[in-house]
């Protein structure tokens with residue numbers, strides 16, 4: 177091989193070293209850095225699959241004309257998760273997505289078509305203003321009228337404001353946040369349902385954006401919050417790279433066969449099938465990794481992980497209280513938000529900024545994932561104390 181075609185391994189190694197170092201203080205974005213996929217990748221390479229182009233194009237629940245797919249494993253992932261989200265095996269339809277936004281895109285799209293099967297009137301999408309920006313982007317993309325509902329100080333939809341905004345003469349597509357991006361607010365589904373029962377819109381579709389909390393909630397005593405059986409929602413999106421811990425974006429989208437049946441069939445002749453998914457090509461690797469992780473971890477393992485992150489989030493909040501640092505944490509949440517520290521702390525700990533005048537203005541947050549244990553939290557608190565005393569990290573200054 178000539179030099180022109182060689183890989184600069186030194187450059188790559190330096191980059192990898194930097195990433196491995198950075199992950200030790202990455203707490204501001206909800207990416208669980210406790211990834212355990214080295215043995216998967218080893219198997220993947222030696223099995224020969226690293227040299228095979230697989231693709232999960234098509235409906236994963238139906239046979240595919242393209243033989244090189246992992247639908248078999250994707251279905252087992254869906255079959256594992258659907259009862260955990262309160263779907264009966266016969267009613268569930270789902271797929272492994274490329275992330276929370278992809279799941280929300282399908283939820284909104286399926287919602288519009290589910291509603292149009294019941295009413296010709298154009299729907300209105302209702303969502304709290306603390307919901308993830310992907311909902312606004314997707315409304316824009318899908319040409320939908322959106323009503324943003326104010327949120328309370330904890331980041332939950334103001335239900336009274338929802339009632340005022342609700343137009344019962346038009347179908348309602350409600351996006352319910354179970355874990356808002358910044359504060360980890362959970363919309364009150366009982367109160368929203370009461371409003372819907374009272375005002376009776378011509379048709380209703382509920383999509384749950386559980387990208388953030390949907391990973392761990394099924395493994396806690398609060399599993400009802402994401403249960404289709406209990407909450408009667410129509411679809412749900414969950415991110416895989418948040419709680420579960422994957423090395424790239426992926427996620428889950430679950431709905432019912434009833435909702436699926438209301439979708440535009442779009443028969444695709446070259447696939448000899450109706451394809452309900454928005455994207456044609458879909459990752460075959462992501463479902464395989466998910467399947468691998470499920471078998472390595474199991475329900476008990478996920479339960480222990482959920483318990484751990486909630487315990488450590490509480491520990492972080494207690495430590496902040498101990499040093500009288502203005503900080504807040506909602507119930508059942510692994511997000512702690514607090515007064516924004518100095519720039520060097522923001523940078524070192526990869527913190528995300530936010531503003532809320534009701535809480536004194538500038539804020540930041542820490543989303544406690546599995547890689548953030550008590551030792552790391554103590555180190556973070558030390559940095560906040562250093563920052564408060566007007567100093568900065570000696571390592572950064574040197």
Ligand SMILES: Cc1ncc(COP(=O)(O)O)c(C=O)c1O
Nearest residue numbers: 275276277308355357387388415
């Ligand atoms: C509440 C919420 N919904 C949706 C998303 C988007 O998910 P993804 O980044 O997996 O596309 C996020 C991302 O942080 C989120 O916090």
